[in-house]
Amino acid sequence: MSPATVPALTTPRKPKGLRATEAVLDNGLNVIAVRKPGVPLVEMRLRLPFLSAKPMHPAQATLLSEAMLTGAAGLDRVGLAAAVQALGGDVSVNVDADRLIVGGNVLATNLRKLLDVVASVLVDPTYDKDDVATEKDRLLEKLTIARARPGVVASEALALRMWGEHPYALDLARPDDVAAVTPGQVRAMHRSLVRPSGAVLVLVGDVAPGRMIEQAQKALAGWTGKAPKARVPDLPPPPGGPLQIVDRRGAVQSTLRMGGPALTRTDERYPALQLANLIFGGYFTSRWTENLREDKGYTYGPHSRVDHHVLGSTLGLNVELATEVTAPALLETLYELGRISALPVTETEVASVQQYAIGTLALSTATQSGLASTLSGLSAFGLGLDWITDHPARLLATTVEDVSAAAAEFFAPTAFTSVVVGDADVIADPLAALVAVER
Amino acid sequence: MRLPAPSFDITHHTLDNGLRVIVAPDRSAPVVGIAVLYDVGFRSEPEGRTGFAHLFEHLMFQGSATLEKLEHFRYVESSGGTFNGSTHFDYTNYYEALPSNALERGLFLEADRMRGPRITEENLANQLDVVKNEIRVNVMNAPYGGFPWIYLPAILFDSFANSHNGYGGFEDLESATTDDAKDFFRRYYAPSNAILAVTGDVDADGALALVDKHFADIKKRKGPKRPSFAEPPLTAERRETHADPHAPIPAVAIGYRVPDPVNSLDQLLAMLLLAEALSDGDASRLQRRLVQRDHLVTDVSVYLGEFGDPFDERDPTALTISAHYPDASSLDTILRAIDEELARVADDGLDRGELDRVRTRLVSVLVRDLDAVISRTLEFAKFELLHGRAELIAELPERLSAITEDDVRAAARTLRPDRRAVLELIAGGAA
Numbered sequence: 114m115s116p117a118t119v120p121a122l123t124t125p126r127k128p129k130g131l132r133a134t135e136a137v138l139d140n141g142l143n144v145i146a147v148r149k150p151g152v153p154l155v156e157m158r159l160r161l162p163f164l165s166a167k168p169m170h171p172a173q174a175t176l177l178s179e180a181m182l183t184g185a186a187g188l189d190r191v192g193l194a195a196a197v198q199a200l201g202g203d204v205s206v207n208v209d210a211d212r213l214i215v216g217g218n219v220l221a222t223n224l225r226k227l228l229d230v231v232a233s234v235l236v237d238p239t240y241d242k243d244d245v246a247t248e249k250d251r252l253l254e255k256l257t258i259a260r261a262r263p264g265v266v267a268s269e270a271l272a273l274r275m276w277g278e279h280p281y282a283l284d285l286a287r288p289d290d291v292a293a294v295t296p297g298q299v300r301a302m303h304r305s306l307v308r309p310s311g312a313v314l315v316l317v318g319d320v321a322p323g324r325m326i327e328q329a330q331k332a333l334a335g336w337t338g339k340a341p342k343a344r345v346p347d348l349p350p351p352p353g354g355p356l357q358i359v360d361r362r363g364a365v366q367s368t369l370r371m372g373g374p375a376l377t378r379t380d381e382r383y384p385a386l387q388l389a390n391l392i393f394g395g396y397f398t399s400r401w402t403e404n405l406r407e408d409k410g411y412t413y414g415p416h417s418r419v420d421h422h423v424l425g426s427t428l429g430l431n432v433e434l435a436t437e438v439t440a441p442a443l444l445e446t447l448y449e450l451g452r453i454s455a456l457p458v459t460e461t462e463v464a465s466v467q468q469y470a471i472g473t474l475a476l477s478t479a480t481q482s483g484l485a486s487t488l489s490g491l492s493a494f495g496l497g498l499d500w501i502t503d504h505p506a507r508l509l510a511t512t513v514e515d516v517s518a519a520a521a522e523f524f525a526p527t528a529f530t531s532v533v534v535g536d537a538d539v540i541a542d543p544l545a546a547l548v549a550v551e552r
Numbered sequence: 553m554r555l556p557a558p559s560f561d562i563t564h565h566t567l568d569n570g571l572r573v574i575v576a577p578d579r580s581a582p583v584v585g586i587a588v589l590y591d592v593g594f595r596s597e598p599e600g601r602t603g604f605a606h607l608f609e610h611l612m613f614q615g616s617a618t619l620e621k622l623e624h625f626r627y628v629e630s631s632g633g634t635f636n637g638s639t640h641f642d643y644t645n646y647y648e649a650l651p652s653n654a655l656e657r658g659l660f661l662e663a664d665r666m667r668g669p670r671i672t673e674e675n676l677a678n679q680l681d682v683v684k685n686e687i688r689v690n691v692m693n694a695p696y697g698g699f700p701w702i703y704l705p706a707i708l709f710d711s712f713a714n715s716h717n718g719y720g721g722f723e724d725l726e727s728a729t730t731d732d733a734k735d736f737f738r739r740y741y742a743p744s745n746a747i748l749a750v751t752g753d754v755d756a757d758g759a760l761a762l763v764d765k766h767f768a769d770i771k772k773r774k775g776p777k778r779p780s781f782a783e784p785p786l787t788a789e790r791r792e793t794h795a796d797p798h799a800p801i802p803a804v805a806i807g808y809r810v811p812d813p814v815n816s817l818d819q820l821l822a823m824l825l826l827a828e829a830l831s832d833g834d835a836s837r838l839q840r841r842l843v844q845r846d847h848l849v850t851d852v853s854v855y856l857g858e859f860g861d862p863f864d865e866r867d868p869t870a871l872t873i874s875a876h877y878p879d880a881s882s883l884d885t886i887l888r889a890i891d892e893e894l895a896r897v898a899d900d901g902l903d904r905g906e907l908d909r910v911r912t913r914l915v916s917v918l919v920r921d922l923d924a925v926i927s928r929t930l931e932f933a934k935f936e937l938l939h940g941r942a943e944l945i946a947e948l949p950e951r952l953s954a955i956t957e958d959d960v961r962a963a964a965r966t967l968r969p970d971r972r973a974v975l976e977l978i979a980g981g982a983a
Contacts, residue, residue, distance in 0.1 A: 118618050118660070119618075119619075119627060119657060119660060120656040120657045120659075120660050121657075122631060122651075122653045122654055122657060123653040123655075123656070124653060125582065125651055125652075125653040126582035126652055126653065126753060127582065128581055128582055129580065129581065150580065151580065151923050152556075152558070152919045152920060152922060152923045153556045153919065154916065154919065154920055154923075182834065183834075190834045190844065191834060191835045191840060191844075192835075193834070194833045194834035194835035194836075195835035195905075195909055197833070198832070198833055198835055198909045198910065198912070198913045199905065199908070199909035199912060199913075200912070201912040201913050201915065201916030202913070202916070203833070203913070203916075218916070218920060219916070220556065220912070220916050244844075247843070247844060247847060250847065250878075251843070251850050251851070254801060254850040254876070254878050255850060255851075257800045257801065258695065258696075258799075258800060258801065258850075258876065260800075261695040261798050261799065261800045261981050262694060262695060263693055263694075363797075364693055365688045365692045365693050366685070366688045366689060366692075366693045368693075396629055397625045397629060397635075398622075398625050398626050398629045398630070403622060406682055407621070407622060407678065407682075408678070409678075409681075410677070410678045410679075410680070410681025410682050410685070411681070411685070412682075412685050413682060413685040413686040413688075413689050433685070433688070433689045433693070434685075435681075435684070435685055435688065464630070465626065465629060465630035468629075468630050468631060468632040469629045469630065469632055469633075471632055472631065472632020472633055472634075472650070472651050473632070473634060475581070475582070475583065475632070475651065476583060476633075476634065476649050476924075476925075476926075479581045479583055479924070479925065480923040480924045481923055482920070482923070483924075
């Protein structure tokens with residue numbers, strides 16, 4: 114592909130080494146601190162395990178996350194927000210099936226004061242009944258808005274189909290469950306689950322790591338206790354089966370979601386799967402993108418990705434297709450899946466994704482917020498900065514044969530469980546001509 | 553408290569063909585950002601060709617002087633980099649984030665398409681399909697798709713340039729030809745109509761030498777003369793509705809024309825601080841009034857610039873107040889409450905400490921946005937293009953510090969009901 118005029122790459126320059134300092138505080142909280150200059154801020158990610166098999170857990174956890182910052186230690190929600198804002202800071206809470214994150218950032222000189230505010234929320238939250246009621250109404254409205262999006266409808270349908278009775282089957286809280294949550298239940302959940310032992314606090318920014326840890330120790334000393342260990346069943350294997358069609362009458366596009374199992378980052382074959390995924394649909398140069406978008410114009414952009422959940426990793430294929438070409442686009446998708454699972458990938462493809470994976474890992478961890486989020490995500494699997502530093506070597510050691518073998522196992526068309534949200538009257542028959550469908 | 557004042561080492565250079573170059577070294581990580589901004593956006597597209605600036609942006613990725621289709625993507629990504637482009641009201645950007653050993657390759661790629669994209673019938677037809685799918689996914693098949701950025705300008709502004717749909721209608725897009733594309737390139741993509749910014753792991757002299765090597769021989773040609781698109785404030789309220797078939801609950805967008813962001817920057821900054829005081833976080837005035845006290849809206853946001861970036865447009869630009877609300881009959885109550893809150897700022901001023909905390913957070917956000925090398929590159933290039941000085945970014949904390957409570961009150965006084973355009977979104981997807 115190379116005309117003689119395209120300049121060659123020069124010798125890469127080594128990144129400056131980063132050092133993570135870890136400490137377990139007296140209260141059992143694990144703190145990971147990294148000094149990273151750049152801008153005069155500190156990024157904070159406090160990650161609390163939040164996995165549960167209790168049926169009302171998702172609704173309660175979601176409302177808890179929405180209401181957590183509505184008051185603490187005598188300050189009302191306006192007082193809390195004003196205090197954080199005055200520090201040049203921000204704090205937000207979000208939750209999924211695996212974890213709750215209290216995240217934020219602040220001017221570096223104000224880290225201690227921000228941690229004091231966060232400590233007050235962790236130790237002495239208010240959950241005033243009027244504030245919880247306000248947040249409950251808003252949450253119901255936000256859930257209604259979310260469920261009007263075809264991508265959310267498709268993700269929910271796919272999760273249900275992949276995981277059945279397992280807690281992972283529920284992507285978003287159910288409105289009836291949310292409506293039934295009481296302030297007392299939210300307070301009880303906070304008392305039980307918002308505990309330091311087993312949680313991980315990541316701090317990345319322009320402050321010496323020892324100082325950040327010392328500030329965390331002082332600010333969070335009054336936060337104590339240990340959350341009960343969740344008993345959650347193992348993840349079942351996704352069932353595969355017919356393509357499920359969810360009707361969205363008059364939709365101008367079909368939203369296709371395909372899911373399958375993947376390898377965890379600690380599996381020695383993971384780099385091979387990561388590279389196979391990039392070659393299939395994980396970057397712009399991928400086969401799926403070049404075929405569906407740049408050759409056929411069927412879509413704005415297909416994407417495939419590996420997601421890491423506490424109970425297991427998954428492979429996901431996402432694409433929005435013009436309604437009238439839904440079946441031909443599925444045909445091309447099945448062709449590309451068949452091709453990558455039945456035939457070896459090429460040397461050129463592997464070399465390209467190796468460089469892409471290494472380069473984008475460096476870019477995504479080159480900012481304070483990117484590094485903090487990455488370290489927080491890795492911490493749930495017992496991985497740290499070493500994993501980031503060592504990963505390029507693992508990627509470079511992966512061979513064409515390794516990548517081809519991973520592709521054969523995980524990208525076989527039969528490995529996927531699939532749903533499509535679209536105008537069933539238009540797309541069902543053409544799709545049924547290609548694959549088994551179910552409405 | 554003392555606000556952080558970022559400092560940058562920026563070198564300026566203009567090539568003989570008129571290309572303006574800025575280089576800002578930062579050796580802390582082995583990554584570079586490269587951005588080329590062309591001084592053309594939605595506002596310059598001709599009538600009957602809505603969406604053309606954006607469609608053309610796609611064509612700039614379809615092969616260039618010496619490269620076949622697909623090669624641009626492949627060279628960037630196989631070098632370990634990422635790329636993108638985006639079309640705005642006043643400009644279009646193209647950019648790469650790369651490991652620093654790919655600096656020269658990245659400059660070559662940008663120079664190669666500044667020489668000319670491969671405009672063929674096949675590429676045009678393909679990217680027309682891609683763009684239509686982009687519009688389907690972001691607008692036609694999405695609740696609140698394009699709301700309000702596509703629909704509010706249509707009632708807030710009068711001229712075609714300012715009020716038309718920047719994504720474009722399908723009919724206009726479909727009627728675009730390769731000749732249109734060639735004309736558009738000739739007219740707007742001259743080196744003298746562009747800014748090149750390079751930041752990150754480079755030394756200024758070395759980077760400028762490489763820039764010279766790859767860009768200097770691109771032929772000089774006359775750039776377009778940019779007309780003024782300015783429109784004076786409204787004198788009577790305008791109201792329209794927009795039907796959204798997918799939205800489950802109504803929404804509203806209220807737009808005001810605001811001062812020239814380039815020539816009246818201090819007034820714009822006062823307006824920006826007002827916007828933050830109105831809607832940034834739980835302590836802000838409209839969150840307290842509309843969400844927490846009156847339970848009228850699900851959420852509310854106040855922002856400058858059609859895409860929420862206060863520094864993204866020349867004159868004219870807008871302040872927008874946008875909210876989702878569950879009860880379709882409450883719009884007038886919501887508008888009255890907003891007017892009361894604006895009048896409170898205008899008449900009574902701000903609370904003790906309010907201006908300082910809002911300003912501190914705003915500066916923190918501005919600084920945080922400069923952490924990623926590619927964001928920094930795009931910001932430098934944008935300030936250089938629209939404001940004539942990349943250095944202005946570093947001066948914003950100081951400029952913001954000089955804004956007084958009286959300035960914010962004066963800004964609030966201009967947001968009168970007779971100066972606003974109100975776009976009510978009718979929820980067609982209500983259960």
